[in-house]
Amino acid sequence: xxxxxxxxxxxxxxxxxxxxxxxxxxxxxxxxxxxxxxxxxxxxxxxxxxxxxxxxxxxxxxxxxxxxxxxxxxxxxxxxxxxxxxxxxxxxxxxxxxxxxxxxxxxxxxxxxxxxxxxxxxxxxxxxxxxxxxxxxxxxxxxxxxxxxxxxxxxxxxxxxxxxxxxxxxxxxxxxxxxxxxxxxxxxxxxxxxxxxxxxxxxxxxxxxxxxxxxxxxxxxxxxxxxxxxxxxxxxxxxxxxxxxxxxxxxxxxxxxxxxxxxxxxxxxxxxxxxxxxxxxxxxxxxxxxxxxxxxxxxxxxxxxxxxxxxxxxxxxxxxxxxxxxxxxxxxxxxxxxxxxxxxxxxxxxxxxxxxxxxxxxxxxxxxxxxxxxxxxxxxxxxxxxxxxxxxxxxxxxxxxxxxxxxxxxxxxxxxxxxxxxxxxxxxxxxxxxxxxxxxxxxxxxxxxxxxxxxxxxxxxxxxxxxxxxxxxxxxxxx
Amino acid sequence: xxxxxxxxxxxxxxxxxxxxxxxxxxxxxxxxxxxxxxxxxxxxxxxxxxxxxxxxxxxxxxxxxxxxxxxxxxxxxxxxxxxxxxxxxxxxxxxxxxxxxxxxxxxxxxxxxxxxxxxxxxxxxxxxxxxxxxxxxxxxxxxxxxxxxxxxxxxxxxxxxxxxxxxxxxxxxxxxxxxxxxxxxx
Numbered sequence: 001x002x003x004x005x006x007x008x009x010x011x012x013x014x015x016x017x018x019x020x021x022x023x024x025x026x027x028x029x030x031x032x033x034x035x036x037x038x039x040x041x042x043x044x045x046x047x048x049x050x051x052x053x054x055x056x057x058x059x060x061x062x063x064x065x066x067x068x069x070x071x072x073x074x075x076x077x078x079x080x081x082x083x084x085x086x087x088x089x090x091x092x093x094x095x096x097x098x099x100x101x102x103x104x105x106x107x108x109x110x111x112x113x114x115x116x117x118x119x120x121x122x123x124x125x126x127x128x129x130x131x132x133x134x135x136x137x138x139x140x141x142x143x144x145x146x147x148x149x150x151x152x153x154x155x156x157x158x159x160x161x162x163x164x165x166x167x168x169x170x171x172x173x174x175x176x177x178x179x180x181x182x183x184x185x186x187x188x189x190x191x192x193x194x195x196x197x198x199x200x201x202x203x204x205x206x207x208x209x210x211x212x213x214x215x216x217x218x219x220x221x222x223x224x225x226x227x228x229x230x231x232x233x234x235x236x237x238x239x240x241x242x243x244x245x246x247x248x249x250x251x252x253x254x255x256x257x258x259x260x261x262x263x264x265x266x267x268x269x270x271x272x273x274x275x276x277x278x279x280x281x282x283x284x285x286x287x288x289x290x291x292x293x294x295x296x297x298x299x300x301x302x303x304x305x306x307x308x309x310x311x312x313x314x315x316x317x318x319x320x321x322x323x324x325x326x327x328x329x330x331x332x333x334x335x336x337x338x339x340x341x342x343x344x345x346x347x348x349x350x351x352x353x354x355x356x357x358x359x360x361x362x363x364x365x366x367x368x369x370x371x372x373x374x375x376x377x378x379x380x381x382x383x384x385x386x387x388x389x390x391x392x393x394x395x396x397x398x399x400x401x402x403x404x405x406x407x408x409x410x411x412x413x414x415x416x417x418x419x420x421x422x423x424x425x426x427x428x429x430x431x432x433x434x435x436x437x438x439x440x441x442x443x444x445x446x447x448x449x450x451x452x453x454x455x456x457x458x459x460x461x462x463x464x465x466x467x468x469x470x471x472x473x474x475x476x477x478x479x
Numbered sequence: 480x481x482x483x484x485x486x487x488x489x490x491x492x493x494x495x496x497x498x499x500x501x502x503x504x505x506x507x508x509x510x511x512x513x514x515x516x517x518x519x520x521x522x523x524x525x526x527x528x529x530x531x532x533x534x535x536x537x538x539x540x541x542x543x544x545x546x547x548x549x550x551x552x553x554x555x556x557x558x559x560x561x562x563x564x565x566x567x568x569x570x571x572x573x574x575x576x577x578x579x580x581x582x583x584x585x586x587x588x589x590x591x592x593x594x595x596x597x598x599x600x601x602x603x604x605x606x607x608x609x610x611x612x613x614x615x616x617x618x619x620x621x622x623x624x625x626x627x628x629x630x631x632x633x634x635x636x637x638x639x640x641x642x643x644x645x646x647x648x649x650x651x652x653x654x655x656x657x658x659x660x661x662x663x664x665x
Contacts, residue, residue, distance in 0.1 A: 043653040110650045116627065117606045120568065121652055219607065219627045254512050263526070285609070285624045287550060287631040298545065302537045310533050314526050317505045322517035325509040339502045346494045350487060353540065355547035359483060359619050362609055362648035426488035427480055428619035430611070430648050433656035439617040439644070 002074050004475070007393050009084050011472035013067035014386045017060045018465040020095070021379075024056040025458045029451045035436060036448030044122070046434035047108035054111030055098055058234055059138065061374065063091055064382035065240025066145060069184050071389065072247050073149060076181060077156050083148035090141025097134035101127050110432065112230060115222035118205070132205050135198065143195045150188040157181060163272075164265035179258045180247040182265065186272040187239040193276060194232035201225045223283060231279035235304070238341070238373065239271070241381030242312060248388055249334045254326035255319050264315070267307035274304035281352045285361050294354060301352035309345050313338055329400035330388040332407050337380030340414070344373025347422070362432070365425025368418055375457065376414035386468050394474025400467075410460045416453030420446040481618040549621070553634040558598035560591055562662075566601070566608035566625035569654040571645055573662065580604045589662035593640050599633045601625045608658065609648030615641045624649060637664040 027049040105127030162185040166173035280297025347369030565578040603625040611622035623631040647658035
């Protein structure tokens with residue numbers, strides 16, 4: 001049973017995330033309008049926005065998944081509220097630092113901050129060390145949070161049980177591992193691993209920064225470390241969202257809880273292993289990267305995503321098909337989110353195939369697929385949790401008004417927005433161009449059209465924000 | 480849009496339609512919450528079939544596509560021309576000779592033969608850049624990265640004569656969108 005303290009904390013997370021989400025969407029829309037020549041931002045203004053847009057989106061949906069898992073874990077184990085507060089405070093400090101760095105310091109490396117760009121840009125001198133420090137602050141908060149939750153899981157479940165290995169043997173196991181515990185464990189392990197890589201990356205950056213030129217990093221190693229950290233974290237945030245789905249989707253649909261089976265256990269153990277090497281697909285176009293890594297990258301990209309996606313999709317479909325379902329905004333968001341995740345996954349698998357990547361890498365195909373599995377995938381998983389939690393905290397039951405209207409507008413807005421990216425990618429339009437060169441000028445209309453669809457998506461999010469915040473605030477008045 | 484890009488887009492949209500159709504069917508087939516229990520018939524058989532098809536598809540995709548990776552392109556041929564490429568914020572230097580970091584590359588137009596393999600030796604003198612070759616119709620036909628401290632070798636055969644554009648496809652700073660050059664194929 002969640003304590004009032006945990007409800008308050010989760011409410012603060014939800015409100016903070018939704019406000020930042022709205023702002024980050026606005027930045028995204030402005031960038032697309034700029035690419036469509038409808039408005040004119042300075043290059044520094046555009047790329048600063050691009051940097052904070054990426055950092056904010058990854059950051060907020062990561063902590064959204066963490067806050068949800070933290071809240072739901074309370075059903076099985078006790079999680080420290082102090083660590084949750086610590087993570088919240090450090091996240092807020094880190095976000096403020098990042099916004100300061102980008103908008104006052106004009107730091108504009110993109111969220112990937114590929115080495116050695118942070119040392120070679122036209123921004124304020126203090127921006128680079130403060131940016132690295134901000135990452136350090138966020139990293140500490142998130143590491144402690146993840147390690148704290150994992151520690152508590154391992155206090156109740158032996159590691160082999162938390163990984164559900166007993167379900168891989170024949171016969172009925174004595175102790176059943178809930179799918180939520182397995183996915184949370186797998187994901188927290190992945191998060192801790194990639195945060196360790198982030199520590200190494202930051203140490204190497206600071207070593208060069210303070211060496212006055214006597215120490216220079218290796219660009220290929222730094223790129224591998226950057227994507228080991230960045231790609232893995234972005235993937236893990238999706239799995240955090242899926243953990244909520246496994247816990248809540250059958251429950252809010254009025255169906256029996258998901259049970260652990262050998263194939264769920266196998267799929268998620270596969271994901272835990274393969275996800276740690278899928279990041280190699282970011283280096284396909286670095287032909288000097290060892291060939292074995294390229295092969296591992298393609299194979300891991302397939303085997304990290306396909307089994308988990310197939311198991312989840314099948315489980316969700318089996319719950320719904322020809323079964324009595326209590327549809328609400330929460331489970332509709334989960335359901336549509338799985339569809340968006342799979343479609344984005346198809347786009348991702350196409351791009352993670354080396355022979356395709358050769359003509360798609362760094363075109364608009366890339367933002368196309370990751371916006372699909374985020375904006376109409378993972379984000380919907382977290383919104384589903386937010387809606388469920390807000391109804392728990394201050395709603396009148398789990399019925400919501402205008403569910404069909406909200407979902408229809410969200411789907412039209414989200415789909416229209418990403419379709420423009422896919423078409424742009426197929427036309428070889430480069431990503432991360434603030435303005436399009438002559439040969440793509442006729443396609444800039446796609447950018448403006450995408451921005452208009454995104455406005456529709458934004459309108460639904462603002463509507464959702466108002467409803468959700470109202471309900472969440474009731475937790476504080478209840479005290 | 481060339482054939483390869485068209486195929487990719489059509490394949491993606493077909494698979495999308497398939498996924499949406501399955502989920503729409505599931506949604507429409509669901510019953511009011513007060514109904515008696517229904518459910519999927521033969522779920523284990525269907526699950527096995529789904530997994531079997533997906534795993535087969537993944538293995539076939541892997542086996543068919545890996546040999547088409549750019550690392551193998553014209554690996555056993557001798558390039559008829561070698562072009563050295565040095566990228567720096569925000570321009571490309573191209574030369575038939577090696578380019579030293581502290582010198583300006585000769586401003587000589589690059590001309591490459593049609594129908595014969597050529598090799599680009601691509602590096603960067605500052606940050607990461609992209610080296611992406613676009614044909615006359617604006618299709619991205621080949622690319623590699625320009626990374627400081629490393630040389631990426633890209634081999635290609637140009638079938639059509641004309642002016643090909645090079646764009647930087649790795650974000651490298653505020654003038655990234657304007658970093659470009661071109662060469663001719665005769």
